[in-house]
Amino acid sequence: MAKWKFPEGFVWGVATSAQQIEGAAQEDGRGLSIWDRFADGEGNITDGSRPDVACDHYHRWPEDIGLMRKLGLDSYRFSIAWPRIFPTGTGAVNAAGLDHYDRLVDGLLEAGIEPFPTLFHWDLPQALQDKGGWADRDTTSAFAEYAACVVRRLGDRVRRWATHNEPWCVATLGHEEGAHAPGLKEPRTALAVAHHLLLSHGLAVRAMRGEAHDAEYGIVQNHCPVVPASDSPEDFDAARWFDGFFNRWFLDPLFTGRYPEDAVADRIRAGHLDGPRLPFVHEGDMGIISTPLDFLGMNYYSRIVMRAGEDGKPVAVAMAPVDQLTDMGWEVYPDGLTGALLDIHRRYAPPAIYIAENGAAYDDAPGPDGRIVDQRRISYLHGHLLAARNALEAGVPLRGYFLWSLLDNFEWGFGFTKKFGLFAVDPVTRDRTPRASAAWYHAVIRENAVDDDLSLPAEGDSRVFQP
Ligand code: IFM
DSSP states (O other): OOEEEOOTTOEEEEEOOHHHHOOOTTSTTOOOBHHHHHTTSTTSSTTOOOSSSTTOHHHHHHHHHHHHHHHTOSEEEEEOOHHHHSTTSSSSOOHHHHHHHHHHHHHHHHTTOEEEEEEESSOOBHHHHTTTGGGSTHHHHHHHHHHHHHHHHHTTTOOEEEEEEOHHIIIIIHHTSOSSTTOOOOHHHHHHHHHHHHHHHHHHHHHHHHHOTTSEEEEEEEOOOEEESSSSHHHHHHHHHHHIIIIIHHHHHHHHSSOOHHHHHHHHHTTSOSSSSOTTOOTTHHHHHTOOOSEEEEEOOOOEEEEEOTTSOEEEEOOSOGGGBOTTSOBOOTHHHHHHHHHHHHHHOOSOEEEEEOOOOOOOOOOTTSOBOOHHHHHHHHHHHHHHHHHHHTTOOEEEEEESOSBOOOOGGGTTOSOOOSEEEOTTTOOEEEBHHHHHHHHHHHHTEEESSOOOOOHHHHHTTOO
16 A cells, blocks of 8 residues: 655644633633623524533543544644633733643643644633624734733743634624624624734734744634636636635735735625725734734635526535535535645745644444444545645645544534544543544554555554553
8 A cells, every 4th residue: 555655744733622622611710702602592503502511621631632642643733712811801811711721731742742722713702792892993902912911921832823713704604694603694894803803813923923933923714615616607706706705805915915806896796895995994904914924724624616696696506415525514525625725825825834624524323342433534534635645746835734623522503513523522421432533543643644545544553542
């Protein structure tokens, strides 16, 4: 079987986020987040669950570091909960919150795992939302102060920092579609929110560099390659439209200091902007947003196929048969990862790229021997690692891969119904059970290589996770 070796020093990791795994929602002075509040709303979370306990990682992190060590990880991408550090978003620091991440960072370093924190993965302090949240320009400076405060404490040990995770989700799902906290359906607000997220990123990078100059700073963007459903000019335009707001609305300002003109025109046509002058953009903002970055984190799960609807409005179409969909309904399409990496490399040329999230939700039942052989997840991961290899061979400066996710967790509006973990988490005891994919990933990391052919993990690799 032919093995393809990843470059020396390629970083292997897993990714998680605070709101999705920590729990301990009311412990050690943590403030309320917008997701704690959103979960109160009738019908907001499909299974009616709440993130209050989640995977109880806040207490079980030493055990989880043990799992990471068995996996052989180089790096752990986690997020810091803003409401633990500043329970009301600004003002007095909650020392217990900083202490928690201090211990986590030390625990990781003792295990030989690099801590790779993200400052904002959607858990805005509710007190800031009460003042307008991301629609309020003041939130941008609050974020920069919070980021600087965390770097002041952990910057002697943390070498790589990400500001935001997936700003598109916060702007669109949270403020235009109402599917995420804070649950607004206001397209005009969503545009201001997107701008303030980008601005806060630039302000934070500058503030953090002031605290720890030599560390590396970046942002994590979800990227979705878009394909027109046919050769018709209308379907091409539908694909351009989606790419404009999902991908380029964020990457263009970050790397070129400008919003994409065609996407601005789309928003004017839709009545979300009054004209080409964007009212929320102040003098100097675009220079701050395009502050040079050390890396771009890119999350990739699937592609989207677009066509022009009957009324001319773009609509997404399902092209893949059901057996090629994950439990999220997302098409398994590894080539899209190669395409996305090449596209970003050619258009924006970030100095380094990390695949900051990639993974699949599948709920495979344990077999008679109690083992969960999640062959579909292994196949998904295998296909995407081959796709990453193809991008590396084409010259993309890809430096690492972070699998989403270590544990089954609180999948936002889907509650605990979508299982992304290398480890299943019992909903009552919170005990972690390795899936076969954990052993498979362990072997990839150990070899720093991926086989051309797909195979299940060897018995020896599975034994690594036996108690
Ligand atoms: O769980 C999320 C994560 O919080 C952000 N990226 C996508 C994941 C899967 O939906």
